[in-house]
Amino acid sequence: xxxxVAIKQVPLxxxxxxxxxxxxxxxxxxxxxxxNEPDAYALEAGLQLKEQHGGExxxxxxxxxxxxQTIREALAKGADRAIHIAADNLEALDTLGSAKLLAAAAxxxxxxxxxxxxxxxxxxxxxxxxxxxxxxxxxxxxxxxHAEVKAGGIRVKRELENGWFQHIEMPxxxxxxxxxxxxxxxxxxxxxxxKAKTKEVRRLTPAELGGLPAAVASxxxxxxPRKNKxxxxxxxxxxxxxxxxxxxxxFEARVI
Amino acid sequence: xxxxxxxxxxxxxxxxxxxxxxxxxQQLAAALGQPVEAAVIGTGIHxxxxxxxxxxxxxxxxxxxxxxxxxxADGYTAALEQLxxxxxxxxxxxxxxYQVRDFAPKLATRFSQVLVSDVIAAxxxxxxxxxxxxxxxxxxxxxxxxxxxxxxxxxxxxxxxRADALENGPTxxxxxxxxxxLSAAQIRQKPEPPFREAARAxxxxxxxxxxxxxxxxxxxxxxxxxxxxxxxLGAELAxxxxxxxxxxxxxxxxxxxxxxxxxxxxxVAVGIxxxxxxxxxxxxxxxxVAINKDPNAPIFEVADYGIVGDLxxxxxxxxxxxxxxKG
Numbered sequence: 001x002x003x004x005v006a007i008k009q010v011p012l013x014x015x016x017x018x019x020x021x022x023x024x025x026x027x028x029x030x031x032x033x034x035x036n037e038p039d040a041y042a043l044e045a046g047l048q049l050k051e052q053h054g055g056e057x058x059x060x061x062x063x064x065x066x067x068x069q070t071i072r073e074a075l076a077k078g079a080d081r082a083i084h085i086a087a088d089n090l091e092a093l094d095t096l097g098s099a100k101l102l103a104a105a106a107x108x109x110x111x112x113x114x115x116x117x118x119x120x121x122x123x124x125x126x127x128x129x130x131x132x133x134x135x136x137x138x139x140x141x142x143x144x145x146h147a148e149v150k151a152g153g154i155r156v157k158r159e160l161e162n163g164w165f166q167h168i169e170m171p172x173x174x175x176x177x178x179x180x181x182x183x184x185x186x187x188x189x190x191x192x193x194x195k196a197k198t199k200e201v202r203r204l205t206p207a208e209l210g211g212l213p214a215a216v217a218s219x220x221x222x223x224x225p226r227k228n229k230x231x232x233x234x235x236x237x238x239x240x241x242x243x244x245x246x247x248x249x250x251f252e253a254r255v256i
Numbered sequence: 257x258x259x260x261x262x263x264x265x266x267x268x269x270x271x272x273x274x275x276x277x278x279x280x281x282q283q284l285a286a287a288l289g290q291p292v293e294a295a296v297i298g299t300g301i302h303x304x305x306x307x308x309x310x311x312x313x314x315x316x317x318x319x320x321x322x323x324x325x326x327x328x329a330d331g332y333t334a335a336l337e338q339l340x341x342x343x344x345x346x347x348x349x350x351x352x353x354y355q356v357r358d359f360a361p362k363l364a365t366r367f368s369q370v371l372v373s374d375v376i377a378a379x380x381x382x383x384x385x386x387x388x389x390x391x392x393x394x395x396x397x398x399x400x401x402x403x404x405x406x407x408x409x410x411x412x413x414x415x416x417x418r419a420d421a422l423e424n425g426p427t428x429x430x431x432x433x434x435x436x437x438l439s440a441a442q443i444r445q446k447p448e449p450p451f452r453e454a455a456r457a458x459x460x461x462x463x464x465x466x467x468x469x470x471x472x473x474x475x476x477x478x479x480x481x482x483x484x485x486x487x488x489l490g491a492e493l494a495x496x497x498x499x500x501x502x503x504x505x506x507x508x509x510x511x512x513x514x515x516x517x518x519x520x521x522x523x524v525a526v527g528i529x530x531x532x533x534x535x536x537x538x539x540x541x542x543x544x545v546a547i548n549k550d551p552n553a554p555i556f557e558v559a560d561y562g563i564v565g566d567l568x569x570x571x572x573x574x575x576x577x578x579x580x581x582k583g
Contacts, residue, residue: 011392014529017392094370095361095370096364096369099365123391124374124390124393126357126373127370127373130329130358130359130361130362131365140329141445142354142358159354160450161354162514162516162517163452163453163507163514164451164452165453166447166451167447167448169445169446169448170444170445171444180498181497181501216369217401217403218400219399220386220399222391222397222399223398224395224396224397225390225394225396225557229557231556231559231560231561231562232561232562233551234562238565238569238570239577241563241565242563242570242573242574242576242577243577245545245561245577246574246578246580246581247581248561253543253561255465256465256489256581
């Protein structure tokens, strides 16, 4: 079975973030990057399905040159090959635009299953997989904890709210968005890292995929949110701050 | 032109955020000078539609079909697409639920549009709509403008609008039944009944004080530090999702949209940045204390008291001070 896993490179968690000069996205100069965490779980799910059923795992990633590092890491973990849609300024695209690029690249692969993370840590729209499915005419399901290939399709465990779950069956090919924490992530082995250097990374440009789609939704301005709540912050060394806080909790909030 | 609120129900029960969406629709419709309509989807939903019609709105669409008894992405998308082509709203609002996340992006794509998801505020400047949503897990906000033909689609974050702002109408609104054309063959997802993994042994909703731990704890062995603070305060220990995902604490101790929703008299968040999925589960707490090394962490948005610092220094100091204070 051929499994396509769409991954995204995002700034490291806890990166200091500031708006760029245009005020429409962050200034990413000087930041470090990593794979979007839910996408790491999507890759893990793909690798596990390949181990059970054989076939191939192909990683698909749209991003600037630096995304090549994240692609190599996915190959080192065991993906067989990759497609890199190489372009700068992809943040100007909206979800429909990026899903169009990814779907156009996916068309060239005819995968049995497309996996991606349930959302990205940067934009967090949580839609790329669903929109890709619609553009490709495939069924989909989201927030998936587990997937099991069956005769004629796939049976998935979908997370619902408040601790509920549900099983859903659908035919293949299909698109699933994978929940973080759905399994344990593997590390790349030394052998894997070595092999990754020789694995194929096919480069595509937006022009080869029909061009950069115009955005329907665009960010006018990005900014640090104004605080609505007055938070009393205690400073100084840990001991002093702790003593002041406990006093407030006892005599002002009266909770201890 | 109208503002259409798509309300969520399951098995005849409203999703609690449906009324927040309707309240938001009333407010935005007033700003845009348009009427409000609402849609309810399912089988045998006339009771729910009648209930919705008591609110101040122009019309309730009851989207009725046997194939809509149980939610499927394909069924809901096809039914709503047909309704939208008929009702022609300018703005379609949804509660940002797991279910909406599953089908609304697909629906918007049918109109060459994008769902602006998890919206926290909206304003109309002379009819031009600006939607505000969070980026980078709540660290930044962005003002979003939507262009293009077809309706604007937005899903609203739980708690961003208040259900108690909902206005009732002077008389009941018209309920119009809309029967979409659907066939079983076009619904590719075959859902089974929902289930729960296991009965919860820990009921965090009953706890008076909760001390909750997040990613900042770095490794499992360090949880003992936070556990000791919980003991000192007589609190239940809880966690954000990544901690439970890693297996460092059992799932039943998870607070947030996929875990438990709690409202204790005090909630102490240790090393929790405050992604919205966590905040929705605890922001009802009476007093919120945050301990985090990042002064810009979104948890400080909801905190009453905070210490910015290294939790490995602050938490033991707090435990000691708490023991002293309690005598």
